[in-house]
Amino acid sequence: MAKHSRLETLCAMKNIGLVPVFYRPDAETSCGIMRACAEGGARVIEFTNRGDRAIDVFKELAAYRDESLPEMIIGAGSVCDAPTAAMYIAAGADFIVSPILDRETALLCNKRKIPYSPGCGSASEIHQAHELGVEICKIFPGEQVGGPAFAKALKAPMPWAELMPTGGVAPTDKSLEEWFSAGIAAAGIGSKLIKGSFSSKEDYKKLTDKTAEVISKISKIRTKI
Structure with a gap:
């Protein structure tokens, strides 16, 4: 079951402003990436369900979190149906992310008080997600559905919508400012954000530094808007 509550998870996402997203087929590297992100200030990470037996890696990631990094909030991404969501929730996922809006997954997560961030690309999909109890909608693919202009235009008639784009957000001043200024x-x-082979401590140190840099940029942008 989830280690962190629904409210704690959603607040952490919003307060930090960054959710690193990654998949690696081996647990050792995945745990190293999680620790590097944590040391950079990113308490919330998303491990994507992208490869064969990804759930096995996630289970080891969750066990490592429980033992060594209990403050970390870990979610499962690329989840397209309720059975898969249930599998990850049982393995310790604090939240579920999907590239699509799936009603059964939304209902399952809502029953278990697990945050669900479905991929939405229109005002109608976002409205449907709200109806199903979603708090933060994933805008996906962020660049292809209209980028920051889409978020800004949607927030005008729906200012209550909480959006988290994935795909099309770069860890640069320009990209971050455009997106966060859009609301x-x-x-x-x-x-x-997460690149490299991670074959040395220096590789992880670079990720920690980059994560801290991005979070700092987000904080500075927020003070101006």
Whole structure:
């Protein structure tokens, strides 16, 4: 079951503003990435369900979190149906992320008080997600559905919508400022943040430094808007 409550998870996402997103097929590297992100200030991470037996890696990631990094909030991404969501929730996921809006997954997560962030690309999908109890909608793919302009335009008639784009957000001043000025609650950043083979301590140190840099940039942008 989840280690962190629904409210704690949602507040952490919004307060930090960054959710690193990654998949690695081995637990050792995945745990190293999680620790590097944690040391950089990112308490919330998303491990994606992208490879064969990804759930086995996630179970080891969750066990490592429980033993060594209890403050970490870990979610499962690329989850497209309720049975898969249930599997990850049983393995310790604090939240579920999907590239699509799936009613059965939303209902399951709501029953278990697990935050669910479905991929939405229109005002109608976001409205449907709200009806199903979703607090933070994933805008996916962020760049292809309209980028920051889409978020800004949608927030005008729906100012209560909390948005988290993934895909199309870069860890640069320009990209972050455009997105957060448009009113997003947080940004999911994958390969543009998490790169490299992670074969040495220096590789993880670079990720820690980059994570801390991005969080600092987000904080500074927020003070101006």
